Amino acid sequence: MSTEAKSHVSETARPAVGGLRSSRRALSDRAIINIFIWPTLALLIAINVFPLFYSLYLSFTDYSAIANQAPVWIAFDNFARILASEQMWSVFATTGQYVLFSVVLQLLLGFGLALLAREKFFGSGIVTTLILAPMMLSPVVVGLFWKLMYNPTFGYFNYLLGFDNPALAPDWLASRIAGQPTPGLALLAVIIVDVWMWTPFVMLLILSGLKAIPDYLYEAAAIDRASSWFQFWRITLPQVAPLVLIAVLFRTIEAFNKSFDLVMGMTGGGPGDQTEVVAVNLYRQAFLGQWQTGRASALAYMVLIIIIAISNIYIRNLNKMRNQS
Amino acid sequence: MSNVTLQHVTKRFPGVVALQDVSFAIDDGEFFVLLGPTGAGKTTTLRIIAGLERHDGGTILFDDEPVDDYAPADRDVAFVFQQYSLYPTMSVFDNLAFPLRSPLRRVPVEQIRTRVRDTADKLRITHLLDRKTAHLSGGEMQRVSIGRAIIRDPRVFLMDEPLSNLDAKLREALRVELQHLQKTQASTTLFVTHDQIEALTMADRIAVLDEGCVVQMGTPDDIYDRPTTTFVARLVGTPRINLLDTARENGVLTVKGSSMELRALSQELPASFLLGIRPEDVTPDSEGEFAGRVALIEPLGVETILHVEIGDQTLLSLVPGMTPLRTGENVRFSIVPDRLHYFDNDGHRIQL
Structure with missing residues (x-):
C-alpha cells in the first residue's frame, strides 16, 4: 500500500518539481529584490512617510480633524502662537525638568548598579535578572500600580518612608503634604517611577561596556600603582563612555516622547498642569476638546526638531570619542 | 634591583593544583627564564610573584623580606603582559608616563618628560609618542608595554611571554633588544616562555616547569647537555632529541x-x-x-x-x-x- 502510494506521488510530483524549478530560475535576483522591497516601501509610505509630510502641511494650517472644514493655510501662525503662549513655555519647562532629573538619576544609579553587577557573587545572575524586571513591564501597568503605591491611605510608599498617619503623609500625585499644596511633588513622584523603570536599561548598557574591559588593564594599572580612583577615571570611564552616551541619548529621546504612558497612567498631567509634559499636552491639543489638529502638528514638529538637535549633539560627541580611541 | 626567592610555593585552583612546592631563587641582576609547555604553571608563578594571584602555601621573598601580604602596587614589580596591556584611550606618551603619574610616586612633570623620552629612545618608539595606541602594530604595542615596564626602576621585571604574539622576524629582533636592555641595566628579570629558543638564547638560568613542578633548574648548557628527564630533553632542542x-x-x-x-x-x-x-x-x-x-x-x-x-x-x-x-x-x-x-x-x- 505504502509503496503504491509512494510511486504514485513520485510520478505526479516529478513534472511539478520540474516546473517549479524552471519558474524559480525565471525569477531573477532583481525580481526577488522587487518582491521584497515594494510592499515594504508601500506600507512605509502609507503609514510613515505620508503622515509625516501631511502633518508638516497641517502644521501650517488651521485645521481640526472633527470639524467638517478643509485646512486653512495660515503659514507660521501655529508656531508663533505656541512660542508666544506662556502655558506652552511652562509645559516645556516641566518637560525639561522631567528629562534632566530622570536621565541624570538613571545614569548615576545605573552606573552604580552596573559596577555592582559586574562583581561576581553568589546569585549575581539572578539578582541582575531581577533588577531588569521593571523595564520589561508596560508603562501603563507600571503607572497604575505605582498609583496604588503612592496612595496616601493604603499605599506602601509612604509607609516605607515612615509615615503612619495618612492625614500627615504626603499625597504624592496630588502634590500635597498634610493637606498643604506642595508644588513639584507630583512631578517628583513621576520622575521616581521613570527612574525606577528605566535605570535597569541604563545599567544593562553600561554593564555590557564594563564587561568588555579586559581584566589585564586593571592588573597592569594595579602594578603601575594606580589608585582605584585613578583606575576608574583613566580606565573604566573612558572605556564605557560611548555606551554611557548611547544610554543618555536613548533615555533623553524616550523621556521626551514616551513619558506619555507613564504620566497619563499616574496623573493625567495633573494636579492642574504640574506634570503636564509635552507629550501629554500634545495629546490634549490633538485629541481632546477642540481637536486642534493643525496646532498639535506644529507642536509635534517642534518636539521633533528639539530631539534631532539633542541627538545630533550626542552623536557628534560619540563620533569624536570613536575617533579618539 | 632585588633578588627574588620562592620557597615551597603552592597554588590550588578549584579542581587543579596549579603549583606544587615550587622553589627557586633569582639573583640580583639575573635573567631567569621559566620554561614549560602550556598549562605548566608559568604564568601563575609570575602572577603570584606580582601579587595578582594569592598563593595557598609557601613564601615569596624580595631581598630576603617576605612580601606575601603586599598588594601588587607595594611589591614594586614591573609586569609585561602577553596581550600588550596598553590603555587604549591614551597616547603612547601617556601610556609610558602612566606609572610615573601614580599619586603614590609624585614624579615631577619635567622628569616624567625626560624619562619618557629616554625610554622611547631606548626602544626606538620616539616617533610614536603622540599616537593613540589603537593605531599601533603588534610589535610597536609590545615595545610600548615593555617601555612602560622599564621606565621605572622596579625591584624585578616580570615578563609573561611578551614575544609570543609577534611574528617570527619581530620576535627575533625584540629578543635581542630585550637581552641587550637587561644586560645594560643589570635588571633582575623573570621571563616566562614556552619557546625553548627564547629560553636558551636569553637566559642566565632556566627553570623548567611541568604540571606545576620544577623539573630542572640550571644554565642553558645544563638544560641542553644534561637534561634530567626525557621531558626536558624533548622540550629543548630542535629538531627534537x-x-x-x-x-x-x-x-x-x-x-x-x-x-x-x-x-x-x-x-x-x-x-x-x-x-x-x-x-x-x-x-x-x-x-x-x-x-x-x-x-x-x-x-x-x-x-x-x-x-x-x-x-x-x-x-x-x-x-x-x-x-x-x-x-x-x-x-x-x-x-x-x-x-x-x-x-x-x-x-x-x-x-x-
Missing part, C-alpha cells in the same frame, strides 16, 4: 627494532632503558659504523634535517648546510659516543 628503546646485554647496547648495536660504556646501565641522541650528534659519514636509508630531507638553508630509517626506527640527523644525499639513498652514519644520554624507563636521567 632521538629517544630510542634500547636493551643492554653482555656489554652490548641494542636499539630495539633496528640493527643498531653500540658498545656499552658502562656496566651500570639497566637491562632496558631509553637512549637519547641529539640530532647534531648523528652525522652522515661514509666510514660510519651504522647503515640506514634516507627517508626524508628537510633543507633549512643553514642546516638540513635528515630522517634516517634504520629498521623500524627513524633517527633525526642535523647536518650543516645543504646535503648531497637524496631521499631513498642508503647512507652510513656515525654517532658521538660520549654525547649520548641515558634515561631509565620512568624517564629519569641515568648519571654515569
Whole structure:
C-alpha cells in the first residue's frame, strides 16, 4: 500500500518539481529584490512617510480633524502662537525638568548598579535578572500600580518612608503634604517611577561596556600603582563612555516622547498642569476638546526638531570619542 | 634591583593544583627564564610573584623580606603582559608616563618628560609618542608595554611571554633588544616562555616547569647537555632529541627494532632503558659504523634535517648546510659516543 502510494506521488510530483524549478530560475535576483522591497516601501509610505509630510502641511494650517472644514493655510501662525503662549513655555519647562532629573538619576544609579553587577557573587545572575524586571513591564501597568503605591491611605510608599498617619503623609500625585499644596511633588513622584523603570536599561548598557574591559588593564594599572580612583577615571570611564552616551541619548529621546504612558497612567498631567509634559499636552491639543489638529502638528514638529538637535549633539560627541580611541 | 626567592610555593585552583612546592631563587641582576609547555604553571608563578594571584602555601621573598601580604602596587614589580596591556584611550606618551603619574610616586612633570623620552629612545618608539595606541602594530604595542615596564626602576621585571604574539622576524629582533636592555641595566628579570629558543638564547638560568613542578633548574648548557628527564630533553632542542628503546646485554647496547648495536660504556646501565641522541650528534659519514636509508630531507638553508630509517626506527640527523644525499639513498652514519644520554624507563636521567 505504502509503496503504491509512494510511486504514485513520485510520478505526479516529478513534472511539478520540474516546473517549479524552471519558474524559480525565471525569477531573477532583481525580481526577488522587487518582491521584497515594494510592499515594504508601500506600507512605509502609507503609514510613515505620508503622515509625516501631511502633518508638516497641517502644521501650517488651521485645521481640526472633527470639524467638517478643509485646512486653512495660515503659514507660521501655529508656531508663533505656541512660542508666544506662556502655558506652552511652562509645559516645556516641566518637560525639561522631567528629562534632566530622570536621565541624570538613571545614569548615576545605573552606573552604580552596573559596577555592582559586574562583581561576581553568589546569585549575581539572578539578582541582575531581577533588577531588569521593571523595564520589561508596560508603562501603563507600571503607572497604575505605582498609583496604588503612592496612595496616601493604603499605599506602601509612604509607609516605607515612615509615615503612619495618612492625614500627615504626603499625597504624592496630588502634590500635597498634610493637606498643604506642595508644588513639584507630583512631578517628583513621576520622575521616581521613570527612574525606577528605566535605570535597569541604563545599567544593562553600561554593564555590557564594563564587561568588555579586559581584566589585564586593571592588573597592569594595579602594578603601575594606580589608585582605584585613578583606575576608574583613566580606565573604566573612558572605556564605557560611548555606551554611557548611547544610554543618555536613548533615555533623553524616550523621556521626551514616551513619558506619555507613564504620566497619563499616574496623573493625567495633573494636579492642574504640574506634570503636564509635552507629550501629554500634545495629546490634549490633538485629541481632546477642540481637536486642534493643525496646532498639535506644529507642536509635534517642534518636539521633533528639539530631539534631532539633542541627538545630533550626542552623536557628534560619540563620533569624536570613536575617533579618539 | 632585588633578588627574588620562592620557597615551597603552592597554588590550588578549584579542581587543579596549579603549583606544587615550587622553589627557586633569582639573583640580583639575573635573567631567569621559566620554561614549560602550556598549562605548566608559568604564568601563575609570575602572577603570584606580582601579587595578582594569592598563593595557598609557601613564601615569596624580595631581598630576603617576605612580601606575601603586599598588594601588587607595594611589591614594586614591573609586569609585561602577553596581550600588550596598553590603555587604549591614551597616547603612547601617556601610556609610558602612566606609572610615573601614580599619586603614590609624585614624579615631577619635567622628569616624567625626560624619562619618557629616554625610554622611547631606548626602544626606538620616539616617533610614536603622540599616537593613540589603537593605531599601533603588534610589535610597536609590545615595545610600548615593555617601555612602560622599564621606565621605572622596579625591584624585578616580570615578563609573561611578551614575544609570543609577534611574528617570527619581530620576535627575533625584540629578543635581542630585550637581552641587550637587561644586560645594560643589570635588571633582575623573570621571563616566562614556552619557546625553548627564547629560553636558551636569553637566559642566565632556566627553570623548567611541568604540571606545576620544577623539573630542572640550571644554565642553558645544563638544560641542553644534561637534561634530567626525557621531558626536558624533548622540550629543548630542535629538531627534537632521538629517544630510542634500547636493551643492554653482555656489554652490548641494542636499539630495539633496528640493527643498531653500540658498545656499552658502562656496566651500570639497566637491562632496558631509553637512549637519547641529539640530532647534531648523528652525522652522515661514509666510514660510519651504522647503515640506514634516507627517508626524508628537510633543507633549512643553514642546516638540513635528515630522517634516517634504520629498521623500524627513524633517527633525526642535523647536518650543516645543504646535503648531497637524496631521499631513498642508503647512507652510513656515525654517532658521538660520549654525547649520548641515558634515561631509565620512568624517564629519569641515568648519571654515569
